[in-house]
Amino acid sequence: MEINDLLYKESEWLKGIGPKSDIVLSSRVRLARNLADHRFFNQASNEERIKIRQEIMEGFKNVKALKGTTTINIGEISDVDRDFLVERHLMSIEHTEDGDAKAIVFDDKEMLSIMVNEEDHLRIQVLQSGFNILNAWSVINKLDDEIAEVIKYSFSDELGYLTACPTNLGTGLRASLMIHLPALVLTNQVGKVFEAISKLGLTMRGLYGEGTEATGDMFQISNQVTLGHSETELIESIARLIEKIINREATTREMIMTKNKTEVQDKVWRSLGTLKSARIITSNETITLLSVIRMGVNLGIIKGLDLRTVNELFILLQPAHLQKMEKRNLNPEERDRKRAELIREKLKKVEE
Amino acid sequence: MEINDLLYKESEWLKGIGPKSDIVLSSRVRLARNLADHRFFNQASNEERIKIRQEIMEGFKNVKALKGTTTINIGEISDVDRDFLVERHLMSIEHTEDGDAKAIVFDDKEMLSIMVNEEDHLRIQVLQSGFNILNAWSVINKLDDEIAEVIKYSFSDELGYLTACPTNLGTGLRASLMIHLPALVLTNQVGKVFEAISKLGLTMRGLYGEGTEATGDMFQISNQVTLGHSETELIESIARLIEKIINREATTREMIMTKNKTEVQDKVWRSLGTLKSARIITSNETITLLSVIRMGVNLGIIKGLDLRTVNELFILLQPAHLQKMEKRNLNPEERDRKRAELIREKLKKVEE
Numbered sequence: 001m002e003i004n005d006l007l008y009k010e011s012e013w014l015k016g017i018g019p020k021s022d023i024v025l026s027s028r029v030r031l032a033r034n035l036a037d038h039r040f041f042n043q044a045s046n047e048e049r050i051k052i053r054q055e056i057m058e059g060f061k062n063v064k065a066l067k068g069t070t071t072i073n074i075g076e077i078s079d080v081d082r083d084f085l086v087e088r089h090l091m092s093i094e095h096t097e098d099g100d101a102k103a104i105v106f107d108d109k110e111m112l113s114i115m116v117n118e119e120d121h122l123r124i125q126v127l128q129s130g131f132n133i134l135n136a137w138s139v140i141n142k143l144d145d146e147i148a149e150v151i152k153y154s155f156s157d158e159l160g161y162l163t164a165c166p167t168n169l170g171t172g173l174r175a176s177l178m179i180h181l182p183a184l185v186l187t188n189q190v191g192k193v194f195e196a197i198s199k200l201g202l203t204m205r206g207l208y209g210e211g212t213e214a215t216g217d218m219f220q221i222s223n224q225v226t227l228g229h230s231e232t233e234l235i236e237s238i239a240r241l242i243e244k245i246i247n248r249e250a251t252t253r254e255m256i257m258t259k260n261k262t263e264v265q266d267k268v269w270r271s272l273g274t275l276k277s278a279r280i281i282t283s284n285e286t287i288t289l290l291s292v293i294r295m296g297v298n299l300g301i302i303k304g305l306d307l308r309t310v311n312e313l314f315i316l317l318q319p320a321h322l323q324k325m326e327k328r329n330l331n332p333e334e335r336d337r338k339r340a341e342l343i344r345e346k347l348k349k350v351e352e
Numbered sequence: 353m354e355i356n357d358l359l360y361k362e363s364e365w366l367k368g369i370g371p372k373s374d375i376v377l378s379s380r381v382r383l384a385r386n387l388a389d390h391r392f393f394n395q396a397s398n399e400e401r402i403k404i405r406q407e408i409m410e411g412f413k414n415v416k417a418l419k420g421t422t423t424i425n426i427g428e429i430s431d432v433d434r435d436f437l438v439e440r441h442l443m444s445i446e447h448t449e450d451g452d453a454k455a456i457v458f459d460d461k462e463m464l465s466i467m468v469n470e471e472d473h474l475r476i477q478v479l480q481s482g483f484n485i486l487n488a489w490s491v492i493n494k495l496d497d498e499i500a501e502v503i504k505y506s507f508s509d510e511l512g513y514l515t516a517c518p519t520n521l522g523t524g525l526r527a528s529l530m531i532h533l534p535a536l537v538l539t540n541q542v543g544k545v546f547e548a549i550s551k552l553g554l555t556m557r558g559l560y561g562e563g564t565e566a567t568g569d570m571f572q573i574s575n576q577v578t579l580g581h582s583e584t585e586l587i588e589s590i591a592r593l594i595e596k597i598i599n600r601e602a603t604t605r606e607m608i609m610t611k612n613k614t615e616v617q618d619k620v621w622r623s624l625g626t627l628k629s630a631r632i633i634t635s636n637e638t639i640t641l642l643s644v645i646r647m648g649v650n651l652g653i654i655k656g657l658d659l660r661t662v663n664e665l666f667i668l669l670q671p672a673h674l675q676k677m678e679k680r681n682l683n684p685e686e687r688d689r690k691r692a693e694l695i696r697e698k699l700k701k702v703e704e
Contacts (some may be wrong), residue, residue: 262689266631273629277704279618337614352629 001070001108003081006088007324011110011127013089014315016307018130022298023246025178025218025311027133028089029140029235032163032172033122033147034154040164041117049101049117056116059150060105065143066114069107074099080329083320089127091115112143119164120172122147131242133175137235160227170227175238179245182217182295183252190219193245200241201225215284216291216314221245257299268296269352276347280333281340286317305350313346353422353460355433358440359676363462363479365441366667368659370482374650375598377530377570377663379485380441381492381587384515384524385474385499386506392516393469401453401469408468411502412457417495418466421459426451432681435672441479443467464495471516472524474499483594485527489587512579522579527590531597534569534647535604542571545597552593553577567636568643568666573597609651620648621704628699632685633692638669657702665698 013026038044038052060066074082074095082096090113091104106113115123124147126140154162160170168174184190197204205220221242223234256264271292275281294310296302315321322338323330330338365378390396390404405425412418426434426447434448442465443456458465467475476499478492506514512522520526536542549556557572573594575586608616623644627633646662648654667673674690675682682690 262631266692269629269631270626273625274622277621277625279614279621340618 003072003077003084004324006084006110007321009108009110010308010312011088011315013111013127013129014308014311015129016311018128018132020246021130021307023180023249024131024242025180026089026127026129027131027136028125028127028176028178029133029136030123030125030174030176031140031144032120032161032168032174033124033144033151034162034164035121036152036154038121041119041121042164046100052121053101053103053116056122056151057103059147062150063143063146065112065146066105066107069105069112071103071105074102074104080320080323084324087315087318087320092118092123094118112139120168122151131177131246133177133235133239133242137175137231141231167224168226171229171231171234173226173231173234174222175235176220176222177238177242178218178220179242179249180218180291180294181245181249182291183256184245184249185217186256187252189248189252193248196244197221197241200237202238202241216287216289217295218287218291218314253295253299264295264299265301267292268299268301272296272302272347272350272352275343276350276352278340278343280336281343282336283317283319283339286339286343287314290314290317302350305347309346313343316342316346355424355429355436356676358436358462359673361460361462362660362664363440363667365463365479365481366660366663367481368663370480370484372598373482373659375532375601376483376594377532378441378479378481379483379488380477380479380528380530381485381488382475382477382526382528383492383496384472384513384520384526385476385496385503386514386516387473388504388506390473393471393473394516398452404473405453405455405468408473408503409455411499414502415495415498417464417498418457418459421457421464423455423457426454426456432672432675436676439667439670439672444470444475446470464491472520474503483529483591483598485529485587485591485594489527489583493583519576520578523581523583523586525578525583525586526574527587528572528574529590529594530570530572531594531601532570532643532646533597533601534643535608536597536601537569538608539604541600541604545600548596549573549593552589554590554593568639568641569647570639570643570666605647605651616647616651617653619644620651620653624648624654624699624702624704627695628702628704630692630695632688633695634688635669635671635691638691638695639666642666642669654702657699661698665695668694668698 034040035052035055038048041049044052057071085091085104086093086096088110090106090110092115095102095115095118101117103116104113105116111127113125124140124144126136128136156162161172163169163172181190184193194204201224202221203224206215223238271289275289275293290310290313293302294307297305297307297310317339319335322335326338386392387404387407390400393401396404409423437443437456438445438448440462442458442462444467447454447456447467447470453469455468456465457468463479465477476492476496478488480488508514513524515521515524533542536545546556553576554573555576558567575590623641627641627645642662642665645654646659649657649659649662669691671687674687678690
């Protein structure tokens with residue numbers, strides 16, 4: 001598979017399927033792992049980094065679960081392609097820099113991706129559609145076991161998996177759920193949710209990862225603590241919390257559809273009207289409007305538009321995606337026009 | 353003719369025809385006149401006021417130009433009907449109050465209307481579509497001559513026509529043009545226009561008459577001075593100024609379509625998108641958006657929508673019109689919904 005093949009392909013996690021997919025976009029688990037006989041990435045010379053990558057890729061040949069996956073050396077691809085892989089949530093922004101010894105491995109469905117030589121030697125990720133965190137954990141757990149048979153992990157009986165940054169020590173596990181909370185935002189309840197999350201040692205961030213603002217009522221909730229609990233405990237604890245948030249969002253959606261139906265309809269239809277009409281549109285405005293439309297689809301206000309198309313637009317509207325579609329570099333103004341064009345095309349047939 | 357007949361009838365001045373109708377909506381001339389042998393309205397008793405009305409209506413029977421017109425006694429109609437007549441620009445807000453001895457006379461085309469017992473005994477008005485102020489003057493001048501043959505006006509050789517308020521003294525003439533200046537507003541040139549107007553003894557007001565803010569880039573320009581110049585001089589002076597403003601607006605429209613085409617298109621299509629989608633909309637927002645759409649029609653951006661429909665919407669969106677369409681009183685929230693419904697219906701077939 002080539003990077004370009006991804007462009008018009010549908011990622012599994014964007015399908016809008018899976019449990020509670022009206023509220024939970026995706027469930028992700030990632031594990032941080034390092035090779036026992038090497039220095040951490042940031043302490044290793046370029047030579048050693050390349051050796052690390054070679055050993056990993058050699059080992060992967062014997063991992064059944066990785067059959068048919070694609071491997072790309074980050075140093076060998078263009079800037080736009082790197083950004084493109086970030087936009088598809090296959091790798092982190094950090095992984096785009098200093099790419100010489102870095103690689104990425106991913107499967108056709110984009111459910112599985114492994115960053116080689118990110119902050120840790122291995123960052124293994126499994127991404128699923130909807131509220132599927134237990135399943136994602138079970139998949140990644142098996143994969144991790146398989147990899148452990150061919151690669152000797154850096155592990156301490158006392159501390160667990162050793163990682164470059166102490167915040168990942170122990171399990172090396174981070175579970176993240178991308179959730180859509182338009183009703184809680186509309187009714188100013190997100191602050192309370194945020195408080196509850198913080199007390200449980202979890203964090204809440206914006207759509208595009210660490211340090212980003214929440215845009216379009218999309219939030220990423222993930223665990224902070226990786227040490228002192230088993231993986232299952234961590235996963236189950238976040239799952240319990242997410243379940244509560246889901247219930248609260250669902251109840252609030254019902255409530256606003258009872259008490260403020262016309263106002264909500266007005267907001268939903270106006271957002272669709274703007275997206276179907278605009279000739280210039282920024283990504284921030286698009287995300288905000290798409291978020292409202294996603295709610296409108298889930299509340300049964302907009303018919304004839306599926307979550308899949310809405311989810312897909314969240315990905316396609318991004319700069320590198322637009323540039324790959326146009327097959328050339330675009331300046332911000334050109335992107336705002338191309339984005340508007342793309343959205344109009346995708347939403348053309350949706351009845352108002 | 354009944355008031356209700358007006359509702360689904362097209363006023364002549366809304367047809368979007370006449371010279372320069374892309375910039376000038378309407379041209380209006382009104383004359384203030386009083387009966388020689390009576391006190392001014394505000395000094396007259398109710399008895400005298402009723403006598404004034406009787407004498408006027410008696411006289412009107414012999415005025416050929418008033419054949420087939422409708423007469424309505426303001427005291428005999430509902431509040432909504434009064435507001436409705438104001439919204440159609442047939443009479444002033446002041447004419448709705450203290451209605452006992454007040455009447456209004458208008459023709460089927462709503463080009464001619466006469467308020468009886470407003471501030472002055474007679475306020476005669478001729479309203480035409482487009483930049484037609486000279487023609488409006490010629491029509492009202494003949495009508496005034498005809499009326500003068502049956503009613504003895506209060507007139508002084510030294511001062512001219514005597515009026516209740518000295519600001520109308522002399523000619524009793526006010527010429528007003530409703531003009532649409534979206535390009536001048538967009539490029540911040542309205543301030544300059546306003547300055548030029550003030551220096552010439554003219555005023556510039558909002559869409560809905562004295563004391564209202566300019567909404568939707570619509571302005572009413574009219575003369576302040578009524579004394580010391582002949583009627584023809586007053587009319588020609590305002591016509592010359594309007595011509596200059598029209599040219600400036602037209603040049604600016606061309607300029608922005610050259611330099612900022614996509615931005616203008618974006619603004620126009622978004623405005624249409626919002627109007628076609630909203631489920632709740634205030635009159636202010638509607639006016640602002642309709643104004644942009646009117647520009648879009650004139651610039652050839654929106655096809656398949658005529659000025660007539662746009663002009664008509666400016667009138668229909670008003671509270672009394674909405675209530676007469678629904679045949680019941682509506683509270684502001686109900687009006688905002690009904691307005692949105694009406695607009696969607698009217699613009700349904702306009703392609704985006």
